[in-house]
Structures are given as structure tokens and as C-alpha cells.
Amino acid sequence: MGALNITPDSFSDGGKFFNSENAVSHAARLIADGAAVIDVGGESSAPGATSISQEEEWERLREALPKIVDIAHSSGAEVSVDTRNARTAAEALTFGVDYVNDVGGLMDPEMLPVVARSKAKIIIMHNFGIPVSVVKPKLGAPEQLMEEIIEWFHAKVDALVSAGVDKQRIILDPGIGFGKSQEYSWHIIKNVSQFKVLGLPICIGHSRKSMFSAISTEPESRDFPTAVVSAFLLSQGVEFIRVHNVSLSMVALKVASTLL
Numbered sequence: 001m002g003a004l005n006i007t008p009d010s011f012s013d014g015g016k017f018f019n020s021e022n023a024v025s026h027a028a029r030l031i032a033d034g035a036a037v038i039d040v041g042g043e044s045s046a047p048g049a050t051s052i053s054q055e056e057e058w059e060r061l062r063e064a065l066p067k068i069v070d071i072a073h074s075s076g077a078e079v080s081v082d083t084r085n086a087r088t089a090a091e092a093l094t095f096g097v098d099y100v101n102d103v104g105g106l107m108d109p110e111m112l113p114v115v116a117r118s119k120a121k122i123i124i125m126h127n128f129g130i131p132v133s134v135v136k137p138k139l140g141a142p143e144q145l146m147e148e149i150i151e152w153f154h155a156k157v158d159a160l161v162s163a164g165v166d167k168q169r170i171i172l173d174p175g176i177g178f179g180k181s182q183e184y185s186w187h188i189i190k191n192v193s194q195f196k197v198l199g200l201p202i203c204i205g206h207s208r209k210s211m212f213s214a215i216s217t218e219p220e221s222r223d224f225p226t227a228v229v230s231a232f233l234l235s236q237g238v239e240f241i242r243v244h245n246v247s248l249s250m251v252a253l254k255v256a257s258t259l260l
């Protein structure tokens with residue numbers, strides 16, 4: 001998955017693709033680099049980013065999104081809309097997006113009926129609240145967090161299935177970062193195979209995140225460690241790997257798949 005943030009303030013690429021033309025050409029670049037899915041978001045979820053209204057979020061997306069869907073679908077790629085707002089998801093679905101990437105994890109009560117009415121796939125991401133509060137949640141041992149996330153996944157899957165969503169459409173994401181300390185994020189990555197117990201595809205969005213801050217501080221210089229982790233995730237059978245620098249991770253995935 002290639003991350004495309006149409007925002008002025010996303011942590012690692014805020015402002016670069018805020019202009020619709022830049023966003024569309026970057027989507028084409030991500031597809032050319034090998035992305036199977038373009039994940040398009042209009043609201044930064046970075047800690048401390050200003051949260052915006054749903055109307056403002058949609059205003060940012062509505063010009064570029066249909067063009068990105070056209071480019072993707074004509075190249076055999078797919079598009080996901082990265083939002084916690086059901087209304088944005090519903091609008092994006094009318095433009096033919098293939099996934100709703102719900103970083104709110106069904107926080108918006110309207111998201112369930114919107115997804116149930118559609119045929120799109122749904123990525124449900126674990127979080128401790130969006131926007132991420134600067135107050136770190138008090139957490140126990142990392143092992144306990146894994147159990148909590150698995151329980152959380154079970155509850156969300158039950159809610160989706162009860163609303164009539166076919167399990168085949170559901171993808172689970174433990175939400176790397178999003179209020180979790182570096183220690184927790186590394187623990188989740190190392191133990192990602194524990195999520196297989198749910199029997200559903202897993203998505204991981206580790207790209208350029210604070211878990212790499214001990215290795216490098218500049219977002220773009222984190223692309224190399226991101227690609228190394230991408231290779232590890234492939235080895236663990238993770239199905240969706242969400243990154244900013246698709247070409248670098250594609251090299252890592254090609255090497256890893258040759259070795260596995």
C-alpha cells in the first residue's frame with residue numbers, strides 16, 4: 001500500500017501533495033513503483049496535528065480522489081480512503097474506492113452502516129483515540145497490550161459481522177504508533193504473527209514512524225529501516241504493508257521473497 005496524504009501537516013510528507021495535481025501525479029508514481037493499493041488520506045493523524053472537520057477533510061479529497069481512482073483502476077491497482085469519518089467514507093465509496101481504511105476503528109458510529117451497505121473491503125485500525133493525544137496511555141507489559149489488541153479485534157469483527165459485513169472484506173491493523181510507545185510498536189512488529197489467530201489479513205503501517213527515531217530522526221531517512229521491516233513483515237505473512245516509499249520497500253520485498 002502506498003500512503004498518499006493530501007494534508008498540510010502529515011508527519012512525514014505533510015504539504016507535498018496538498019495540491020490536487022501533485023497528489024494525482026504522486027499516485028501514478030506510487031503505482032509505477034509497484035503499489036497494489038493507494039491509501040489516500042485528508043486528515044493527518046500525527047500527534048499534535050490539528051483535527052479538522054469532516055467537511056474540510058472531504059474538501060481536501062474530493063478533487064483528486066476520482067482522478068486517483070481512474071488512474072488506479074486503469075492500471076489494475078486499487079484505492080483506499082484513509083478516514084475516521086463515516087461521511088467521508090460514504091462520499092469516497094461513491095467515487096469507487098475499493099477499501100475504507102478506518103483509522104478510527106469504528107469510532108464513528110455511522111461507519112458500520114456505511115461499510116455494511118457497501119461492497120468495499122474495510123481496514124479496522126486499533127488506536128487509543130484519534131487525534132492521538134499527547135498524553136501517553138498507561139499501559140501494562142507489551143504482552144498484555146497484544147492480548148488487549150486481539151480482544152479489541154475480536155469485538156470489532158463481531159460488530160462488523162453482526163452488521164452483515166462478510167468476514168472476507170475485513171482487514172485488521174494494530175495501529176503502529178498512535179499513542180503506543182516505541183517499545184510497544186517494536187513488540188507488535190516482532191510478534192505480528194500472533195494476530196493470525198483471528199484468521200484475517202493484517203495491515204501494518206510502520207513507515208517512517210517514531211519507532212525508528214533511535215535509528216534516524218528525519219522522516220525520509222527512515223525509508224531504509226522501514227523497508228527492512230517491510231521485508232520482515234513479508235516473512236511473517238503480513239498481507240498489507242503501508243509505506244510512503246514504495247520503490248524501496250518493493251526492493252526489500254523482492255529480496256525477501258527470493259529468500260523465503
Ligand SMILES: Nc1nc2ncc(COP(=O)(O)O)nc2c(=O)[nH]1
Binds near residue numbers: 003045175
Ligand atoms: N491502516 C493504517 N492507516 C494509517 N493511516 C495513517 C497513518 C499515519 O501515518 P502517516 O500520516 O505518516 O501516513 N498510519 C496508518 C497505519 O498505521 N495504518
